[in-house]
Each structure stands twice: as structure tokens, then as C-alpha cells.
Amino acid sequence: MxxxxxxxxxxxxxxxxxxxxxxxxxxxIQLSKDDEVIISDDSSTDNTSEILKSYAKNDNRIKxxxxxxxxxxxxxFQNALIHAQGDFIYLSDQDDVWLDGKIDKINSCLNHHDLVxxxxxxxxxxxxxMYPSFFEYFGSKKxxxxxxxxxxxxxxxxxxxxxxxKKALPFPKTKEIxxxxxxxxxxxxxxxVLFVKEPYLLYRRHSETFTMRxxxxxxxxxxxxxxxxVIMFFEIVKFLLIRFLKKPNEEN
Numbered sequence: 652m653x654x655x656x657x658x659x660x661x662x663x664x665x666x667x668x669x670x671x672x673x674x675x676x677x678x679x680i681q682l683s684k685d686d687e688v689i690i691s692d693d694s695s696t697d698n699t700s701e702i703l704k705s706y707a708k709n710d711n712r713i714k715x716x717x718x719x720x721x722x723x724x725x726x727x728f729q730n731a732l733i734h735a736q737g738d739f740i741y742l743s744d745q746d747d748v749w750l751d752g753k754i755d756k757i758n759s760c761l762n763h764h765d766l767v768x769x770x771x772x773x774x775x776x777x778x779x780x781m782y783p784s785f786f787e788y789f790g791s792k793k794x795x796x797x798x799x800x801x802x803x804x805x806x807x808x809x810x811x812x813x814x815x816x817k818k819a820l821p822f823p824k825t826k827e828i829x830x831x832x833x834x835x836x837x838x839x840x841x842x843x844v845l846f847v848k849e850p851y852l853l854y855r856r857h858s859e860t861f862t863m864r865x866x867x868x869x870x871x872x873x874x875x876x877x878x879x880x881v882i883m884f885f886e887i888v889k890f891l892l893i894r895f896l897k898k899p900n901e902e903n
Contacts, residue, residue, distance in 0.1 A: 656758060658686040659737030659813075663727035667745035668698040670855065675706055677749040682712060691716040691731040693724070699745075728806070728830045729822050738813055742806035742831060746855050747771075748778065753851035757810045765842030766811040766835065768804060771852035778853050785854055786846070793844055795836060799883045804835030808852055811838060818894075823886045827879040836887065841894070 660678055664671065678688065690703055690713065700717050707713040714734065721727045732740070739761045743749075753769070760767045768791075773782040782788045791803035798804060809831055819837040822830050838844050871879075 655683070655685075656738035656761075657736065658682060658739050658741065658754060658758070659735040660686070660688045660741045660743050661728065661731035661735055662688065662690045662743045662745060663693065663724055663731055664690060664695060664699050664703070664745045665693040665724070665727070666695045666697045666699060668695075668702060670746035670857075671699060671702050673748055674743065674745055678743060679706075679710065679712070681749060681751075681754040684712070686712055687735075687737060688713045689716070689731045689734050690714070691719055691727050691734075693719050693721050693727045723826070725822055725826065725830045729820065732816060732830075733820065735813065735816070739810055740813055740816070741810040744807040746857065747807050748853040748855070750851045750853065756847065756849065756851065760845050760847060761810060761812055764845040765815055766809065766838035767845045767847060768809045768835070769847040769852070770850040771805075771808050771854040772850045774853045774855050776855065776857040778855060781856065784850065786848065792846065793839060795839055795887070798832065798835060798839075799880055799887075802829070802832045802835070803846075804829075804832045805854075806831030806834075807854060809834065815842070823882075825882050825886070827882040828886060833886075836883075837890070840887070840891065 660682070682688070692700055692703065692715070703715055703717070707715050716730060716734065719727060719730060721730070728742070739758055757767050757769060771785045772780055773785055773788065775781055785791065785805070785808070789801070789803065811834060815834065815838055818841055819834050822833055835844065
């Protein structure tokens with residue numbers, strides 16, 4: 652009898668009290684009793700920690716790492732990821748809603764792909780649809796150069812095999828490359844990536860949204876964008892050189 656893969660969902664929280672319960676409820680209902688949810692909180696000052704403690708008290712699948720002092724969402728996610736024990740690892744934001752069937756569909760895809768990213772429905776704060784397809788709105792697709800210029804890799808829609816972490820961690824020490832973009836680039840450089848056209852997420856945009864240029868995110872200057880591209884190219888070249896210099900038995 653084939654063993655069912657264990658799933659880990661990694662969440663990085665910071666002052667997420669407003670939408671956190673809705674996000675957690677949509678995740679937990681899709682997980683089996685042997686799966687886990689790893690949550691790293693970056694010293695929230697609202698009721699996020701209390702909400703998380705109340706969920707963990709009643710659900711032993713939830714493992715908390717509270718009162719971290721990163722002040723950096725990339726390092727906060729990295730902290731969650733290094734504790735992941737699952738065969739398949741999902742990333743989650745603190746304010747979206749998973750749609751039914753996400754785990755079953757993406758798990759089936761991860762049996763044959765290193766990283767999978769699915770489409771989402773872009774919604775406003777009350778979850779009213781704004782755009783039916785994130786992929787179409789942002790032109791999401793594979794490609795190293797394409798994603799250096801404009802990333803398609805948003806973590807809330809991503810899952811990957813655990814072996815990818817060994818290749819991708821630690822994340823580059825720069826805020827110019829998000830943890831999700833780096834995982835996507837490493838997956839493209841070392842394995843295979845699948846874009847699933849069906850939406851399995853309500854991608855909520857609101858006043859506290861951290862990212863999303865054109866949908867509430869902060870615009871950057873041309874200099875900042877150019878500097879970011881240079882840093883990305885440097886990190887990719889460094890990554891490839893390190894892999895090239897490794898002995899074959901160190902690759903796995």
C-alpha cells in the first residue's frame with residue numbers, strides 16, 4: 652500500500668489578527684491528522700499570538716514559533732521552513748482563503764514535479780472578486796529571465812517537494828529576492844515546475860497588503876528595480892557556481 656505523503660504548511664505571521672482565523676480554517680479542513688502547520692510569528696503587537704495559541708491548544712498539528720525578532724518576512728518564512736518535516740511543503744500568507752480541493756490537486760501534481768504553482772482569484776478585503784485570474788492579469792509563466800524582470804512566483808499559491816529546500820536554503824541575504832521567487836528560480840534551475848491553471852485560492856488585497864504592484868503595493872524607482880535585477884543575476888550565478896563545484900554525491 653502506497654504511503655500518503657505528509658504535508659507541511661508554512662506560515663509567517665505579523666499583525667495578522669484581522670483575517671488569520673479565516674485563513675487557518677480554510678487550511679486545516681483540508682489537512683489529514685498526520686500533516687502539520689508551522690507558524691513563525693515576527694513579534695506581532697496585536698492579537699495574532701493569542702489567536703495562534705488558541706488554535707494550537709485545540710489542534711496538535713499546529714506548531715508555533717512565537718516572539719521571533721526578524722523584522723523581515725523572508726527570514727520569518729525561512730524560520731518556518733527549517734522546521735518543516737513534510738514530504739510536500741506549502742507556503743501560505745496570513746490573509747487569504749484556500750479553496751476546496753487544493754491539497755488533493757496539488758499533491759497529485761507534486762508526485763511528478765519539484766514545484767507547483769496554481770492560479771488564484773484576486774479579491775478585495777471582503778473577498779469580492781476583482782480579477783478572475785492572477786495568471787492572466789500578471790502574465791504568469793515560467794522562465795528565468797521573465798521572472799527576474801517580473802516575478803510569477805507568489806508563495807501563497809506555491810508548493811514544492813522537500814528536497815528543494817536543501818538546494819534553496821539558506822535564502823540569499825538580500826531583500827531584493829523574495830523567498831518565494833528564490834524557490835521558484837531554484838526549482839527552474841535544478842528541476843521542473845508546473846503552472847496549474849485552475850484557481851485554488853482567494854488572493855485577498857487590502858490596505859495592509861505587503862506586495863502587489865498595481866494592486867496596492869508600493870512602486871519602486873527605476874534605479875531600485877535595476878539594482879534589484881543586478882543582485883538577482885549575481886545570486887543566480889553564485890548559486891550555479893557553487894552547484895558546479897560540488898561533488899556529485901553532494902547533490903542529493
